[in-house]
Amino acid sequence: MRRILVVGPSWVGDMVMAQSLFVTLKRSGPCEIDVLAPGWSLPILARMPEVRRGVAMPLGHGEFGLGKRWALGRELAAEGYDQAILLPNSLKSALVPFFARIPLRTGFRGEMRYGLLNDLRLLDETALPMTVQRFVALGRPADAAQPPAFPNPHLLADAANQATLHSRLGLADDRPGIAFMPGAEYGPAKQWPLPHYAALARELVGRGYQVWILGSAKDHPAAVEIAADTPMVHNLAGRTQLGDAVDLLALAEAAVTNDSGLMHVAAALDVPLVAIYGSSSPEHTPPLSGKVSIRSLGLECSPCFKRVCPLGHTRCLVDITPASVLQALETLGAGGARMAATAD
Template identity: 75%
Template sequence: MTQLRQVLVVGPSWVGDMVMAQSLFMTLQAEGPCEIDVLAPGWSLAILERMPEVRGGIAMPLGHGQLGLKERWRLGRELAKRRYDQAIVLPGSLKSALAPFFAGIPRRTAFRGEMRYGLVNDMRPLDKAALPMTVQRFVALGRAAGKPLPQPFPRPRLVANPANQTRLCSELGLDAARPAIAFMPGAEYGPAKQWPLAHYGALAALLVARGYQVWVLGSAKDAPAGEEIAAHAGEGKGEGVHNLCGRTQLGDAVDLLGLCAAAVTNDSGLMHVAAALDRPLVAVYGSSTPDHTPPLSERVAVRYLRLECSPCFKRVCPLGHTRCLHEITPDSVLAALVTLGVAAQDARGAA
């Protein structure tokens, strides 16, 4: 029996990038059956568990930005026991290429980065004009040097955990029979990427009036935002808004999104999760642009005004007005949901 090719991927450090890396894993499997392990931050293991192409995740013992040379050497010697045929390094840093080098993996593939000559022996030049999207760059590393991207390239497709969905609905007191729309208001990068909470609240009121419930998803840092959205939804509407921020782990958020009828989100990691679950999705862009990291799904409506000052890629609006987000109205987002086949009628009569 021929042994399958063994591949180690050094994964990225952001939720959205980890989701987009699934396109690379799909590409590798299409090139020929292989066993794929992913060395990645511990938080990402729940995402990797929902990717059928991945055999297993290996938690990186060092935090983002830590060099930890001795620890990386020890990790490399442990990885050497697995006898990988190839390593693909997605981050551009020097330190991210150390463990595969210490592991003695014979083929180490990456784009040219921080002086990684010798650490990487299958070095690729990065033509940003030819590969403007992050996902295209990931997929390119799964192909032989110079080989064109598959057309179309595979899109991420996460698989939710049904047993966990049932548990979550029970423990969180959620009505799985009532159509839910997820809101992801988190702004880890900064307020210049966050649609105003008052707008989220006004939209929540419109949706609850149509018979939907709203699940606000995010980390514990987003819990005050969830409370503010419920408050903005107004008297008699807040009971249809469930603030789940900080009450779930990342894998739980994936599974809850899998139950939703649609999602409304800032440009964020959970936006890419929703797209990978093929949920109808309205993505609101402000300081960033959908040209570089768009949600990879057919059922997406992007709200982006392309003002003369956009994209600025700043954490806080340098002009002080954040028009790029404030001028995207709740009514326009509701209209986008309708174009996706959601919220066109009262959900209570849509059985």
């Protein structure tokens, strides 16, 4: 049986999309897949049945650490991997597989990796416009037809953790939950206005839902503004780990999100999803699910891919109204009035 080490990406959304590669590898023949990845991503990998184990990279993002990479490579040499597949294009990502003396080392050309990789591919961005296509292409022969067909990611939730979370976080038992992911790590040009989120939350609560605001501790102030003393709006930002967010999203009736890592998590759980795009584009990294409604206005100035609107108005997001997002939820079979609606 082939043993494969995948050097994983450094972002939540990309790690979710990497599952399409793992499924493709499994379908191509018996293999065991280990993933070398940042420690934060291990709970995501644990919810991918194709992955035998996640190996935590003992270095932070951007840290070179040649000595630590050499030591890790020599440790992994004992695993007897047949192939390494590198999803990042950086020089440093190629060092551990080289030090591990993995015989076949596959990746796209980038940052002078000649010699470190011996299955060096040229990336045709026109033929492979989507990130997931690029990942999957690396798991296929170099002469395979492009673009490759790919399976959608599909994460598995932890049922035991779901029950624990529901109790620990004080979530209501008699109202379905709709998750909000208002985080914008990249910048405000990707964040739907917080007053819009707040207005939508009030409307959903009035219709009998509870709202779960998910995100990291950095998103807590935004979540406070959205909740704004509205009953049944739970500010969970900073109160959950990444694995918890996966399990909560699997319980949600639907989700509303910016273009973010948690957007890809929700899609991989097949949760009905309204994805709001401003400065970015769904052409390259769309949520990979059949239950998605994308809200993007396609203005002449977008996508600009800027962190902050260069024109100062962010109309690409401001002009997407709460009413239009609510309508998108309804087309997905969520957001309608519930019999349980009360005047809480």
